[in-house]
Amino acid sequence: MNTEWIAVDWGTSHLRAWAMQGRTVLDQARSDAGMARVGKDGFQAALLALVETWLADTPVDVIACGMVGARQGWVEAPYGAVPSQPLPDAPIRVPDTDPRICAFVVPGLKQMAPPDVMRGEETQIAGFLAARQNWDGVICLPGTHTKWVQVSAGEVVSFRTFMTGEMFDLLSGQSVLRHSVCEGWDDNAFVDAVADTLSKPEQLAARLFGLRAADLLHGQDKGTARAQLSGLLIGTELAATRPYWLGQQLAVIGADGVSQIYATALKQQGAFVETENATAATLAGLSLAKDKVNS
Known part of the structure; x- marks a missing residue:
């Protein structure tokens, strides 16, 4: 399977991942390793346990959204302030990852008044x-x-x-x-x-x-x-x-x-x-x- 990149939706309760070739889904997997169940140092291990069979020697981009970018997540991806485009900035790079992956996290959005946030x-x-x-x-x-x-x-x-x-x-x-x-x-x-x-x-x-x-x-x-x-x-x-x-x-x-x-x-x-x-x-x-x- 020629996985070009990996899409990840990482919420509070669940982790979902898709092996992608362009915009075509090659394979998918999920686990209960949501942010609430993963310690600060456990995010990479939880992801690799799910997607390791999709990896090769060449680094693969992993693009993740959701609570994985929260303060308690893998890396904090600061909120963009509304009004704005839904994806105003490039995803934040996760430092010091396994050499087989280059992981990035999509920032959420914030509203100052009334105060509100989304990821x-x-x-x-x-x-x-x-x-x-x-x-x-x-x-x-x-x-x-x-x-x-x-x-x-x-x-x-x-x-x-x-x-x-x-x-x-x-x-x-x-x-x-x-x-x-x-x-x-x-x-x-x-x-x-x-x-x-x-x-x-x-x-x-x-x-x-x-x-x-x-x-x-x-x-x-x-x-x-x-x-x-x-x-x-x-x-x-x-x-x-x-x-x-x-x-x-x-x-x-x-x-x-x-x-x-x-x-x-x-x-x-x-x-x-x-x-x-x-x-x-x-x-x-x-x-x-x-x-x-x-x-």
Whole structure:
């Protein structure tokens, strides 16, 4: 296999890598060696354990995005300040690497007021915009920490982060609701819950406990409760982001499942939404970052 370069998406929980020839994927691999599980001196070993079979004697460029560039990461890649292009600067070189690799990390973006930061999403935004000349609008990037990003004239103008995904995980796994929520889904229950908190976000805390009470008193299906929990949290998020998405051209970039959930919620409010797969956007963005290394 003739690996020309290696694309890496290194988040808090997972490490994903792709052996690349130009913009074609030759092979891919992933592990649970996310930043949260790797010590400061363990990043190179974690990467080599995943990609060593792709390496040869000639050094291969490794282009990485995500939390690997955080202060606790492999090398700190300073944030670029918005408004700016998604990838305003060349990736930062990682010093003293194995001679078989030349590793580079893509910098994230920061917003001074209100204070906010992103790492990894800037690469997806760059990849999305590369295929859409003169695209202006708002991009939603759902996940553990969902981003809402205003884009104009090829630049990230502003953004906000919501801890909706993390709140869902905490509430469904560590709160009293863990007894009333399990795998399963109910589309109608989700849509109704979104509409409920979108119109009355101040009722969120009471609506959440109502999921537990509905289980105790009425034996409500736990999959229905899961859909309601998601809908309640996303509805509150949509209430807060209304100035971002109302009347705007919208795109959702994320894993297929969560992207469809957000798209469904937005379409119920009359919004027109296109979706883009997060992996495709990430690889397109990392390809652009590689071009900056070689320019």
